[in-house]
Amino acid sequence: MADEAAQVEVFYSLQSDYCYFLLDRLIGLRERRVRVVIRPVLGGVIRLPERYKNRDRLEHRYFETDTARTAAYLDLPYAYPDPSPISFKPESLWLAEENQPLNEYLYRLYVGSERAGKALEFLDKVGRMLWDGSVANWDKGDHLATAMSAAGLDLEVVSDATSWKDAEADLGANAQAMLASGHWGVPLMIYDHEPFYGQDRYDQLVWRMRSKGDLPC
Numbered sequence: 001m002a003d004e005a006a007q008v009e010v011f012y013s014l015q016s017d018y019c020y021f022l023l024d025r026l027i028g029l030r031e032r033r034v035r036v037v038i039r040p041v042l043g044g045v046i047r048l049p050e051r052y053k054n055r056d057r058l059e060h061r062y063f064e065t066d067t068a069r070t071a072a073y074l075d076l077p078y079a080y081p082d083p084s085p086i087s088f089k090p091e092s093l094w095l096a097e098e099n100q101p102l103n104e105y106l107y108r109l110y111v112g113s114e115r116a117g118k119a120l121e122f123l124d125k126v127g128r129m130l131w132d133g134s135v136a137n138w139d140k141g142d143h144l145a146t147a148m149s150a151a152g153l154d155l156e157v158v159s160d161a162t163s164w165k166d167a168e169a170d171l172g173a174n175a176q177a178m179l180a181s182g183h184w185g186v187p188l189m190i191y192d193h194e195p196f197y198g199q200d201r202y203d204q205l206v207w208r209m210r211s212k213g214d215l216p217c
Helices: 017-031 057-074 101-115 119-131 145-152 155-161 164-181 199-211
Strands: 007-014 035-040 188-191 192-198
Touching: 007 017, 007 164, 017 035, 017 057, 017 119, 035 101, 035 119, 035 164, 057 192, 057 199, 101 119, 101 145, 101 155, 101 199, 119 145, 145 155, 164 188, 192 199
Parallel strands: 007 035
Antiparallel strands: 007 188, 188 192
16 A cells, blocks of 8 residues: 555536446545545536537437436436536537526536535535436525535535636636546546546556555455
8 A cells, every 4th residue: 555645636527427427436435545636627518519519319319328327237316407507409419508607606616615625525415416316406495505515515605705717717727637637528537647537447447546556455
C-alpha cells in the first residue's frame, strides 16, 4: 500500500445516466480511503454540441435500451429526471434554446458544492434524486433544499456564493483538463495520469490501482 492515499479524479456530468450508474462505486471507493476528486463538467450536448450533431433516432433507441438494462443489471432505481435539466427539441438531442435556466441553476449548486468540498455528498443526495425516480418536479417546492441539507449544505448559502459566471469558469477549466487527460466523454476517471472512460471501466480502474499497490485486494 502506498504511504499516501491514492487519488482518482472523476469528470462527472449531472446530465449523464452513466455517471449516476457509477455513483455508488465512487462512494465505495472513498470509503476505502481513496481520495475521489470530482470535477464537474456540463452535459456533452452543451459542452461539445458538434459531437451530437449526427446522432439519429436509431442510436437514441439503443441508448434507451442500454441505460434501462444497465440500471437493472446494477439493481439501481432509475428514471429520467422530471423535468429534464436540459430542454431539448422534440425527438432530438438538439437544445430547444440557448438559455437553459434549470441546468445553469443546478450547475451553480454543483460547482458551489464542489468548492465547499462536498461534491460527492452533493451527487449522493441531489444527483441521486434527479435519477432514481423518487421525486417528480424536483425543481419545485423544497426538494432541492432538502437534498442539499442531507448533503450537509445550505442551498441559499451555496447559491449566493456561486454565480453562473463563477460556475462557467470552473466548468470551462474542467472541460479543458478533461480533454488533456485523454477523452471527452463522461464518466471519465483519471488515476496516475491514465484515463478510464465509462462506468464499465471501473473494474479495470480497480485492477490498475491494485497492481500499483494503491488498493488492497
